Amino acid sequence: MASATPSFALERSAQPVAVAERAKLLADPGFGRVFTDHMAVVRYSDAKGWHDAKITARKPISLDPAAAVLHYAQEIFEGLKAYRLADGTLAMFRPDANARRFNASAERLAMPKLPEETFLESIRQLVRVDRDWFPTVEGGSLYIRPFMFASEAFLGVKPSSEYLYLVIISPVGGYFKSGAPAVSLWISQHYTRAAPGGTGAAKCGGNYASSLVAQAEASKHGCDQVVFLDAAEHRWVEELGGMNVFFVFKDGSLQTPPLGGTILPGITRNSLMTLARDEGLTVREEPYSIDQWRADAASGKLTEAFACGTAAVVTPIGTVKSPDGEFKIGAGGPGQTTSRIKQKLVDIQRGAAPDPHGWVSRID
């Protein structure tokens, strides 16, 4: 059964990527297309609990064609980054929050909970083994992807009795090639992301699967990202396909839609709220309607808006489009408040500023 201090067996890859080839990849890794030599794996069965924890060579996994995940999408994931601090140490940002959210997602998807210490240890061990994969490109980090899926071969609809938990790492550059340009958003008037009682607050692959057609619609209309409205009234701004959203007002206050089941509780969202409040800014977690957004942008009451998440950290929103027309936010580029609190967060993540909230978790 699960033990409090998991020990991961280490099976080093017999065929790691050659040093010269790795150096080439790390100079320009892009996002999510380069992977390190190893992965973490832990198995679960109802009979044995969590067992067989190991760090092993990254390779394809073989699945029975009847594996439940392939049919009923019982799958969850997390996303966090390891940064290199000024003294060269690698450090994760708030990994305990990811561990807790992983288990909240597991609960919603009727999956077994993974002991938080197993989650944290799997990442620490894997990062240590693959530490030479830290990107050399400016602004680079290790994007860490823990995930769990139903592996039982059975076509009946029920929670699987077997699961695989894995962690892979992708060395990444900046999400956007030249800093963060302002993105354009398409308001989906037809599709919604999450409904009350649904899986909107869980980080599950299914939420992304159902957002893709809306994202494709956004692209068709020349927009970078889709922004979803609530399912009941099609009126309240919720979030992007994979990022939370903030509004910044002329009076200096900030607002973000409240959690409550249909919005993913972002760790970046939570961190930015804390940093803004540390500065003495007012942050409201209150619903904001699309009509109000349009009106406030036109009157100048709203001066900035941004999206946030681990992958891109903070992305200014420049333009919002829908079949009813389009409107610009402020000057259509990154605003002052957005840039300032983004910098505050990035400085803490990279160890360039003090860490008053104990968010930085060093991997020695």
Ligand SMILES: *Cc1c(COP(=O)(O)O)cnc(C)c1O
């Ligand atoms: C992961 C995710 C976010 C951002 O969460 P962070 O913890 O800040 O990375 C926001 N929305 C959705 C739908 C997500 O899946």
